[in-house]
Amino acid sequence: MKNENLYNYILGIADNSLILGQRMGELCGHGPSLETDIACTNISLDLFGQVRSYFQYASKIAGDNRSEDDIAMLRKEREYKNVLLVEQPNTDFAYTMARQFLFDVYHLAFLSELQKSTDLTLSAIANKCIKEVSYHERFSSDWVKRLGDGTEESKAKMQDAINYLWTYTDELFHQTEADKIMVSEGAGVDVTKLKEAYYKNVGDLLEVATLEIPESKYFQKGGKEGIHTEHLGYLLSDLQYMQRTYPNMEW
Amino acid sequence: MLNLSNSVLNSVSNIYMTTTEQNIDQKLIPILEEVSDPEIPVLSIMDMGVVRTAVIENNIVKVEITPTYSGCPAMDVIGDDIKKALKDAGYNSEIELILAPAWTTDWITPRGRKALEDYGIAAPLSAEADKDVLLNEKRLVKCTNCGSQNTRLVSQFGSTACKAQFQCDDCQEPFDYFKCLK
Numbered sequence: 001m002k003n004e005n006l007y008n009y010i011l012g013i014a015d016n017s018l019i020l021g022q023r024m025g026e027l028c029g030h031g032p033s034l035e036t037d038i039a040c041t042n043i044s045l046d047l048f049g050q051v052r053s054y055f056q057y058a059s060k061i062a063g064d065n066r067s068e069d070d071i072a073m074l075r076k077e078r079e080y081k082n083v084l085l086v087e088q089p090n091t092d093f094a095y096t097m098a099r100q101f102l103f104d105v106y107h108l109a110f111l112s113e114l115q116k117s118t119d120l121t122l123s124a125i126a127n128k129c130i131k132e133v134s135y136h137e138r139f140s141s142d143w144v145k146r147l148g149d150g151t152e153e154s155k156a157k158m159q160d161a162i163n164y165l166w167t168y169t170d171e172l173f174h175q176t177e178a179d180k181i182m183v184s185e186g187a188g189v190d191v192t193k194l195k196e197a198y199y200k201n202v203g204d205l206l207e208v209a210t211l212e213i214p215e216s217k218y219f220q221k222g223g224k225e226g227i228h229t230e231h232l233g234y235l236l237s238d239l240q241y242m243q244r245t246y247p248n249m250e251w
Numbered sequence: 252m253l254n255l256s257n258s259v260l261n262s263v264s265n266i267y268m269t270t271t272e273q274n275i276d277q278k279l280i281p282i283l284e285e286v287s288d289p290e291i292p293v294l295s296i297m298d299m300g301v302v303r304t305a306v307i308e309n310n311i312v313k314v315e316i317t318p319t320y321s322g323c324p325a326m327d328v329i330g331d332d333i334k335k336a337l338k339d340a341g342y343n344s345e346i347e348l349i350l351a352p353a354w355t356t357d358w359i360t361p362r363g364r365k366a367l368e369d370y371g372i373a374a375p376l377s378a379e380a381d382k383d384v385l386l387n388e389k390r391l392v393k394c395t396n397c398g399s400q401n402t403r404l405v406s407q408f409g410s411t412a413c414k415a416q417f418q419c420d421d422c423q424e425p426f427d428y429f430k431c432l433k
């Protein structure tokens with residue numbers, strides 16, 4: 001492959017949207033209300049649409065017979081580069097919204113920087129996606145506020161979700177080898193520089209939501225290197241089921 | 252990425268001239284106007300602003316369309332419908348999906364906005380007003396049934412990703428609002 005770094009870099013970005021999109025899609029027909037059900041699946045659809053743009057580009061970079069579908073469906077668990085945060089399960093609606101919120105704040109900041117990429121395809125995709133993601137962020141932060149500053153029960157659940165997911169936030173700002181090379185070429189985003197503003201923005205919103213900012217300094221990592229939590233395997237068996245069972249099927 | 256010359260349409264009519272990046276052969280306009288958005292059948296893809304280029308090169312029509320939203324499931328159908336409409340008119344075509352410049356609701360023509368409203372979908376407000384109504388802070392969206400502005404947000408996401416759901420507190424009509432995308 002001509003540009004393996006670029007390929008890996010694209011996958012690193014796209015896998016977050018793919019896995020989070022799959023998680024949100026799981027709520028299709030299972031949302032707590034019709035409106036939230038539709039909202040979650042719409043967010044899922046946006047994310048899958050973004051993933052297609054990334055994977056179509058990756059497929060071009062790969063330059064072999066790998067199609068966008070192959071890249072999405074036919075890799076092994078260790079080959080997925082998403083952060084651990086997005087693969088965490090839909091334990092309850094508070095977890096679902098907290099996970100979305102913690103990712104959306106990062107995603108917005110990331111895309112805002114990616115728009116400046118010297119890689120014109122990446123900057124075009126970022127330009128497109130950021131408009132959609134700003135709606136996601138509005139939706140998820142609204143729910144963090146509503147549940148946090150809601151009833152005793154909803155507050156306890158949202159606080160529990162934030163505390164649990166907090167341990168996965170630091171990984172968002174870890175640089176991979178592909179990151180470093182892409183940053184040096186002006187095509188990648190230096191995620192380490194997004195960290196301070198991220199925790200500030202998240203902290204401000206949690207304050208409005210009358211929630212406590214977790215103090216834990218212990219963070220999990222590994223997703224970017226393909227070392228995932230136990231949840232990803234189950235998610236992939238769902239995601240890949242049709243292609244694994246009936247290879248090359250189309251509908 | 253895209254550096255298309257100024258539209259030939261410019262001198263003829265300016266109803267589609269939303270940006271200089273659009274380049275559509277006027278012969279093709281009547282054909283393309285017959286293709287509608289499968290999710291919003293009253294709206295032609297031309298009024299939607301998703302056709303960015305349509306030029307005839309060596310007897311083949313090259314068409315570039317841009318998605319409203321990344322995951323818009325209508326794009327594949329729109330591509331097929333364009334191909335079919337052009338075929339019926341005697342043209343072979345190549346359709347390409349482009350991402351830059353990114354689609355904005357500003358590209359919906361005034362005729363398109365009216366078609367949306369007549370169909371029962373409130374047309375997008377300005378970016379600022381859009382934010383206010385989607386946070387339910389101001390009542391600015393006009394009910395498509397009775398015209399009252401006494402409307403409220405029901406859900407930030409409606410029947411498709413591009414719409415939010417509203418309800419009128421005067422006539423009680425539930426309706427979709429096309430969200431501003433800028």
